[in-house]
Amino acid sequence: MVESDFEDHLVKNNSYDPAVFRMVLEVTSSNYSTDLSLKRALYAGADIPVYVIVDRKNRLVRVLTEPQDDDYGVHGIHRPGESVTLPASLGAEVTLEVDAVLGPEK
Numbered sequence: 001m002v003e004s005d006f007e008d009h010l011v012k013n014n015s016y017d018p019a020v021f022r023m024v025l026e027v028t029s030s031n032y033s034t035d036l037s038l039k040r041a042l043y044a045g046a047d048i049p050v051y052v053i054v055d056r057k058n059r060l061v062r063v064l065t066e067p068q069d070d071d072y073g074v075h076g077i078h079r080p081g082e083s084v085t086l087p088a089s090l091g092a093e094v095t096l097e098v099d100a101v102l103g104p105e106k
Contacts, residue, residue, distance in 0.1 A: 022090050023050040032057055041070040049089050054101055061098050 024043055028035045035053060043051045044067040051072060053062040059080060065087055066073035078084045078098050086094040 021046075021048050023052065023086070024048050025052040025054065027054040028056050040064065040072065044068065044072050045070045050087055052086070052096070056102070059102055059105065061096060061101055 026035050026039060036055075040051060040053075044064075047067050049065065049067065051064040053064070055062055061078045061084065063076040063078065063084055063086065064072035064074065065076075076084065078096075080099050080102060083095055083097045086096065
C-alpha cells in the first residue's frame with residue numbers, strides 16, 4: 001500500500017523512496033527465515049509503518065507496527081478464527097480475516 005503520489009518518489013529503475021509505503025504484506029516462502037528476520041529489519045529501518053507477514057508455515061498472520069531502528073515495537077500474532085483491523089495510519093479501514101488470508105489448510 002503506497003501514498004497516492006508515489007510516482008513523484010521514483011528513485012530509479014522502478015524503485016521508490018521507502019517513505020511512500022504505508023504497508024508491506026509478505027507471504028512467507030521457502031526463505032522463511034529471511035521473511036521473519038532480514039526483511040523485518042530492512043522494512044523497520046526504512047520506516048515502513050505496517051509490515052504484515054502471512055506465515056504459511058505456522059498458519060499465522062503477524063502484524064508488526066511502530067518501526068524502531070531495525071525492528072518493530074509492536075508484534076501482533078493472529079490465528080485462524082480471528083480477524084485483525086490494521087492501523088488507521090493506512091488511510092483506510094482494513095480488516096483481515098485470518099482464515100481468508102491463509103486459505104484452506106493443506
